[in-house]
Amino acid sequence: MAQTAPFSRFEFMIAWRYLRAKRAEGGVSVMTWISLIGITLAVFALIATLAVRAGFRAEFVDTILGANAHVTVYSAGHATDDGRMIKAFQDYDLVAQNLSAIPGVTRAAPLIKGQVMVTSAQGPSLGAEVFGIRLEDLKAIPRVGVGSDAYGNIDDFDRGIAIGSGIARELGVTVGDRIRLVAPSGVKTAFGTSPRVNAYEITYVFTAGRWDIDKTRIYMPFTEAQSYFNREGLADEFEVMVTDPENIDAYAMPALAAAGEDALIWTWRDAAGSFLRALDIEDNVMFIILSILVLIAAMNIVSGLIMLVKNKGRDIGILRTMGLTEGAVLRVFFLCGAFTGVVGTAMGVAFGCLFAIYIDPIFSFVNYMAGGGVWDPSIRGIYALPAKLQWVDVASAVGLSLGLSFIVTIFPARRAARMNPVEALRYE
Template sequence: MTATVEAAATPARATRPFAPFEWMVAFRYLRARNAQKSISVIAGFSFLGIVLGVAALIVVMSVMNGFRHDLMEKMIGLNGHMFLQGVETPLTDYEAVTDRVGKVPGVTLALPLVEGQAFASSPYGSSGALVRGIRGQDLERLPGVAGHITQGSLAGFDDGQGVAVGSKLAEHLSLRVGDKLTIMSPHGAETPFGVTPRMKAYTVVAIFQIGMATFDNTFIFMPLAEAQTFFNYDGQANVIEVYVADPDNMDAMRKAIEPAEQRPMIDTDWRQLNRSFFDVLGVESNVMFAILALIMLVAALNIISGLIMLVQDKARAIAVLRTMGATRGAVMRIFLITGATIGVVGTVVGLVLGLLVAHNVEPIRRGLAWLTGANLFPSEFYFLSQLPSRVETRDVIAVVALALFLSIAATIYPSWRAAKLDPVEALRYE
């Protein structure tokens, strides 16, 4: 008799956290019943919100990363990372300066240019153009052009008077390799009556496609010696473009390049020319992340409301569990598992869906354009010829971590309310 009394007085031993019975009860609460249809609908919308939020964030961040990477690669890759312009005296010693700068550790390419605005025309049309005089050996090594020749060849570029034309410009002027292109510059020969425009016809020897509409529709490359004569830069260049291995480390590269110049020059790097543009892209990316994160926040609020309704509906069952020996912690963990399951499964599904779409953005765009008959990504407005996407691991981790944090945080208050439920009050009127 004494042993029985002592056994009855001994408190029930608490089960270990997340015991099998806690998972079993939690999964039973997830299954919809006829009397809990409203709760299951809220849980379904919560699940859908998490899926769409995670997928949308991954896709949007991937597209924004793709834009930044492709624009930087094409804009900076064609224009160089650093620009050296002569001051005080004309840049007639450009070959010596180019050789010295090209030998600086970290410099991958240094090339002299003669650059000028011109007017290009053919029998079928006309357009403004940016003409660049460049040595053939440099043009073959130029990032963005080398390997992107769609018609013709750059062989013997320095020997003739041919030009390489961007694909969009060639299309606009209805030009093919072998056709004649007339280039006119407003700065021609000086006469007693003033400066007269200079006009000359050149043979198109190559057509290139960089993949950036602005460049493909504007650029014309001609031999450096011919450009010097055409633009009245006899024996000189007006800029030396420098390409480096690490464009993000321009401060250190500038300190290494300046001593190699050995003459007064104005040094400008890509950050000074494009900083505002890439800063805008960064701000847009952050704003889009914040806006789309609201979808997951709404889904988390739905999880809270659904669990609160579930706690109220299961008040009697919770009381029975408590009288059978379940601790407050066990009850809290049951509802934590119930709510967290919605968030975790929704995050996993959203992750798979987001990665699937992010890796196939361009085919999806082409499919939608074919179905609707509309140009969903006009290259003349968005600079690039196709919709870019670049999945960054750190962004995916951030999205998944945010979704899991919101999902788990949303379960804390309803689970705490379930654990605080008084079994006597819950069973008073049963």
């Protein structure tokens, strides 16, 4: 007897006819639809979740790298000529040049940092952190300087201050208004140190994309900050930006060598590493949980195929007596289950990708239907739910779904292939 090639055309034809159940076999048709919908929803949930997690991580890291130093160089403290201990850099211009000379470093800016209380005539008081910085360095900060989401004229920075949009919103101020900054350690008098209170014009309002930055950060001209915080001739730290922040550890030792003996460093990974590790763990856990969801959906294929094999016992017996081999019967029922898995996976990928691409209007609709306030930036840090569609995530979802669908299909297909044709036709 001539052997037919595996997955011949007639095997596909028989499998397709079995999937198109008659009215009397409506149970099989219902189970097929349940399996199809289950696979679709599981793959959709997996891709949508992976896209949101990837988008959240990318946005979170981008706001860190776009508004904060990649490496912060600060002083452990040293004694001055008059015996005072200070934690600052005196020769900051020379140190900045040394740091800028490190291969891969794009900018090294001296900073003055201090805590203040901010007040205005229009709104309440709130705490803020002041960064004393030069104009050219402020312009180079990606999410704050030129090209960022901001309003006002950044070139007027030297005659005023730049504030975050959260501060402007809380105080009810805008460009051209004046606010008062109160520093606790300010004017030195014969009776001690009294708070320093200065009023400054707002010349620039930025939105860095991080709620905690926009709500607390103020930029002040470097020389004015030195005077305001009694740091004349000093710089508190250096903001170092590099070309490859993902490989930030490679810059640690060169930065320490360039900054001097009493220098210490703090990288962006040190600041956000625990949060990023938590995100990685959560990503892995979510993938495992949703993989179980895909497995449960794939198990519906088994139920449908078992019912199909039971209903088609007579047909299997006839096909076997006509010369169909066990392998051919196995492939026929394997194709029945695989077809459900492939179509369900394709539909799930389509819906998942559409969700990731159109997440902004979808989120706006959900927020509208819920009456607003669905996303609280004070808790989540960023202003919107992001999604980043990565082909690696899509491929892993497709591979998982198809792999599980094919594997679970083998067992009922083998049962059909091993069915004894004599037993199948005994009562016919």
